Amino acid sequence: MSIELEPMTDAMRGGPDFNVGDVVRLKSGGPAMTVxxxxxxxxxxxxxxxxGxxxxxxxxxxxERA
Known part of the structure; x- marks a missing residue:
């Protein structure tokens, strides 16, 4: 299944700036994930x-960044 995500504009950026390949984690915890x-x-x-x-x-x- 593919979800079409709209491009991010500067006005939409309310938090950290993540890029494809960055390693992140949910603020509530959990595994490290790759953007x-x-x-x-x-x-x-x-x-x-x-x-899996x-x-x-x-x-x-x-x-947040991991």
Whole structure:
């Protein structure tokens, strides 16, 4: 499944500036994740857990650099 993310403008940037390839983590904890796609106020991240590939879209404000 592919989600189309809108391009991020300077006005939308309310938190850290993440780029594809950055390693991030949820502020509430969890595994280190790699940023796959950025846009708008959402960021698609990927991580491996239990030997499997996972990905998800997270709100910009819920992430911090790992």
């Amino acid at each position: 796959e796609q950025t846009g708008g106020k959402a960021i698609r991240c990927a991580w491996f857990n239990g030997g 590939y996972n990905s998800g879209v997270f709100h910009l404000s819920s992430l």
